[in-house]
Structures are given as structure tokens and as C-alpha cells.
Amino acid sequence: GAVVSQHPSWVICKSGTSVKIECRSLDFQATTMFWYRQFPKQSLMLMATSNEGSKATYEQGVEKDKFLINHASLTLSTLTVTSAHPEDSSFYICSAREYGYTFGSGTRLTVV
């Protein structure tokens, strides 16, 4: 079946540094990738939608300069959290639109 591989599964970084999260579609081409953020015991909040070869579309209230999304190829989309702060600590999940929405396994980001 369709698989989206998300890495890293967890990361701890210092305040002020940047972290890159990758999502790769392993056996299909992902034209559209969604990026979500999930706080503990809460639902998923859509951050942005990326389409291969074009700029991402951000949801209202999401800082696009802080959360940089790149979708340079049909098999790779990345989310870079720039100048991370403790309030950016969260669980980030990507999802390709194909095959009824295929989710990555998530990345637990902790900023210390």
C-alpha cells in the first residue's frame, strides 16, 4: 500500500535553531501534501497545503516565515521550523492527498 515516510520521528533542539522535517512518498507521487500540527490530547490543526512546484498555501494564523514548506519534487515535501522556540514544541504530521490521504508517522518536536 501507499506509504509516506516521515523523518525524524522525534527531535530535540535548542531555542533559536532550525529543524527540518521530511516526508517522502515511497511508492507513489504526491502532488499535494498537507502539514498538520497536533497538541497533546487535541485534534489535528491544518497548517498549510503544498503542491509540487508551487508555493505552499498557509492557513490563517500560521506564520509562513516561521514554518517554511518546500515541495520541490513529487516524492518529497519538507517543513522547516525556523528559529524554533519552546511554544513550537508539538507533534507535526504530514499527509499526502493520494490514496484517501496517506499520513506520515509524525514528528515529535521538543524545543528546549
Add this chain to the structure above:
Amino acid sequence: GDSVTQMEGPVTLSEEAFLTINCTYTATGYPSLFWYVQYPGEGLQLLLKATKADDKGSNKGFEATYRKETTSFHLEKGSVQVSDSAVYFCALSGGGGDYKLSFGAGTTVTVRA
């Protein structure tokens, strides 16, 4: 806009009990409806889906029927197991041609032996 209202938890059950999680939606057009399951520390896994009215999605003993007249997609399982303990999310997409998924708040289910 599109929205999903999901029964709040947590829900605690004994093994072999009947599980039902209510889900209702508001959407324009003809959305597709989904149930996802999330185990601790993991991403979401598609449990089942339905793309048009009266469709029944089923998987691993779980079922849900797309009811347009009541705008509902309730999840049911006749006999739960401890391994069914997880968070369940109801979601919809594409009601107005938009492929974004709208999620319910999630329901935590704990099944005790």
C-alpha cells in the same frame, strides 16, 4: 465552512462490549467521510471511509454508514478488544471541491480486559 462534530470522550469499555462513537458533519456539496485511528506517538491510520450517501465503510470489525439525511457517520464495533484502545478521529473532505480534511476533536477509547 465544513466542520465535524464528534462525541467527546474519553470512553472506557470492557472487552467484548459494543462501541459507538457519534459523528455529525456540516458541509457543502458531497463530502467524503473518514474514520482514522491514532495509536500513542504515531500518525493517523485510515480505518474506513465512505464517499457517497448510504455507503457503508467497514474494516477490522468497525463499521460506519454515510447518512446524508442525518448528516452523520457514526462508528460502531460490536465487540471491542484491548488492542482497539486508541484515539479515533472522524473527518470529511471535498464537500465543496476542496481537498482539505476537516477533523473532529477525537475520541479516546480505552478498552479494559
